Amino acid sequence: MTDFGAKDILGARPLPRSFFLRDATTVARDLLGKALVRVHRGKVLGGEIVETEAYLGSADPASHAYRGLTPRTRAMFEEGGIAYVYLSYGVNFCMNVVTGPAGEAQAVLLRALRPLFGVEAMAKNRGLDPDLGEKVLRNVASGPGKLTKAIGVNLSHDGAPFSAGELRLVDLGLGYPARQIVAGPRIGITKAKDLPLRFTVKGSPWVSR
């Protein structure tokens, strides 16, 4: 697969503020099929979101917000529409979309992309073989830490808005009907592990694991 639409996507209107001012579970479902776009070193990177997880805020034992506001979780407590980025296991960055009104700390973890824009550059950022075989493509952004590395997101993007500039979320016109969305338990958590708050596009080869 080669790049397509990379020029057009920059002209697309980012998702409106109202999109983010809803509960995390709804936003997590609605983000499937939307595009995450990143302008990095003069290139357009990104792809279609195919896997998300909802974190419900201060009342969700699995959320970093469960213990209240700390320097790390500050962005999560702001109004929806910005990024919450944190360092996972001291090694990988993970990026969330903050949702809902200020103070609720709801967020959606972006877990996997179907690479669409700047695919070669993303593979390079991941240190993968740039020949872009099928196996390589499926490995570019099929996990939360892989995704951030592929598009060059780090702690400097904590609190950054998705409305414009170098991070954007835009509508690809690919709405999935409910029957094409699979809900299951969130990955890698030990608390509230049975809640079906992980969402994937049914049958997608681009998801993690």
Next chain:
DNA sequence: GAACCGATTGCCT
């Protein structure tokens, strides 16, 4: 302060 625990990944057997 010290010990322990992750919203993970990649490399090893």
Next chain:
DNA sequence: GGCAATCGGTTCG
């Protein structure tokens, strides 16, 4: 499938 890497936050002494 096991496990190390690596560090911020939380908990316990």
